[in-house]
Amino acid sequence: MHLSGRRILLVIAGGIAAYKSLDLIRRLREKGATVRCVLTRGGAQFVTPLAVAALSEERVYDDLFSLTDDNGMSHIRLSREADLLVVAPATADLMAKMAAGLADDLASTVLLASDKPILLAPSMNLLMWSHPATQANLATLKARGALQVGPGTGDLACGEVGDGRMADVADIVAAIERFFGLPGPLSGRKALVTSGPTHEPIDPVRFIANRSSGKQGHAIAQALQRLGAEVTLVSGPVTLPDPPGVTVVRVETAAQMLEATLSALPVELAVCAAAVADWRVAAPAVEKRKKVEGVPPPSLVLEANPDILATLAAAGERRPRLVVGFAAETERLIDHARAKLTRKGCDLIVANDVSPASGTFGGDANTVHLVTPDQVRSWPLMSKTAVAEQLALFLAERLGAESP
Numbered sequence: 001m002h003l004s005g006r007r008i009l010l011v012i013a014g015g016i017a018a019y020k021s022l023d024l025i026r027r028l029r030e031k032g033a034t035v036r037c038v039l040t041r042g043g044a045q046f047v048t049p050l051a052v053a054a055l056s057e058e059r060v061y062d063d064l065f066s067l068t069d070d071n072g073m074s075h076i077r078l079s080r081e082a083d084l085l086v087v088a089p090a091t092a093d094l095m096a097k098m099a100a101g102l103a104d105d106l107a108s109t110v111l112l113a114s115d116k117p118i119l120l121a122p123s124m125n126l127l128m129w130s131h132p133a134t135q136a137n138l139a140t141l142k143a144r145g146a147l148q149v150g151p152g153t154g155d156l157a158c159g160e161v162g163d164g165r166m167a168d169v170a171d172i173v174a175a176i177e178r179f180f181g182l183p184g185p186l187s188g189r190k191a192l193v194t195s196g197p198t199h200e201p202i203d204p205v206r207f208i209a210n211r212s213s214g215k216q217g218h219a220i221a222q223a224l225q226r227l228g229a230e231v232t233l234v235s236g237p238v239t240l241p242d243p244p245g246v247t248v249v250r251v252e253t254a255a256q257m258l259e260a261t262l263s264a265l266p267v268e269l270a271v272c273a274a275a276v277a278d279w280r281v282a283a284p285a286v287e288k289r290k291k292v293e294g295v296p297p298p299s300l301v302l303e304a305n306p307d308i309l310a311t312l313a314a315a316g317e318r319r320p321r322l323v324v325g326f327a328a329e330t331e332r333l334i335d336h337a338r339a340k341l342t343r344k345g346c347d348l349i350v351a352n353d354v355s356p357a358s359g360t361f362g363g364d365a366n367t368v369h370l371v372t373p374d375q376v377r378s379w380p381l382m383s384k385t386a387v388a389e390q391l392a393l394f395l396a397e398r399l400g401a402e403s404p
């Protein structure tokens, strides 16, 4: 409840991301904030005043003239009685109005009549976002002191892919917490996460790889960052966007991943979620290997890759205080996880079933078991984001509250 007593005025403009604002209201209220909402005419096309009122447990303000019947609650009081104005989604249209100083509806009037800080969560099509007019409007608003969170990159409602997606609700909440100067439980701490597969070359055009998408590792990096950690994510080849606020180092092979992780030290926490190839081709060909008619297919001679997790766990003075590994198994999950915990010398193993039926590799959900020398904790099937959020909280608790 660390947002207790904080008063937020949320302006919901007319964009498809308005539906996420309902979750934003819920999350802010869970943390103790009071949330009053202004819904633009466009916003009301995407979410109903009834839903907003039900979640905020406050009257919803959606019409400039309705204010006159509200015991003197003027648009001026509406903004004055807030500690922070949050515009989510901040559409190109509303930002243009704000930059120009227009006040032709309740939202724009409240924003113009305010001397309170404003946090913008832009959301729009990627061409609208990159248009010089939008960028100039944003620059004007930021020069006047507006704060910004997002947008992110990804699938947009219009079917295109690119910049313009409203920041995740958790990121907006984190930005609000930062605004109020609230440190996360991992503030001031450094963390390292490995994610994705590695590609081990056979020749310049072929490689050995696996089915890891990076979804789980990337979500963990993002969750740790949201708790305030300074996160370095060492990622194998994936198609995911970089998690905002995280330093990303891209690598291809296990050898490069090892080098990048050692360069990121010292850190207090290391989470090895990457699916590192155990073996690499001993002598990758310099030129593309040719198929020759009548000659049997070549054999690949493999050699062991370095074990990154074990190396981090045995790094002596540079060993992270908490070293967490994963175990990807298709049978006898807990037995194998326990053996890996001992063999690799880490503090905790997150075991997950990666048999094809589980859909873990590449999927959006995961069932994990936290294995320590004396305990096994099993969590139910959750989204990979939820696994990451719970794991980050669990690790923050393990690291303890003492200052770094």
Ligand code: PMT
Pocket: 194, 196, 211, 212, 213, 214, 215, 216, 217, 254, 272, 273, 274, 275, 276, 277, 278, 305, 306, 307, 308, 309, 310, 324, 325, 326, 327, 328, 329, 340, 352, 354, 360, 361, 362, 363, 384
């Ligand atoms: O990427 P996604 O599609 O979201 O899928 C997530 C995941 C299944 C890849 C992830 O949850 C996971 O299980 N990651 C670990 C995969 C793996 O390589 O597990 P392993 O049991 O083979 O290895 C055990 C541990 O040693 C892992 O922490 C691994 O990162 C580490 N390791 C393995 C080999 C090696 N050479 N170096 C290592 O550091």
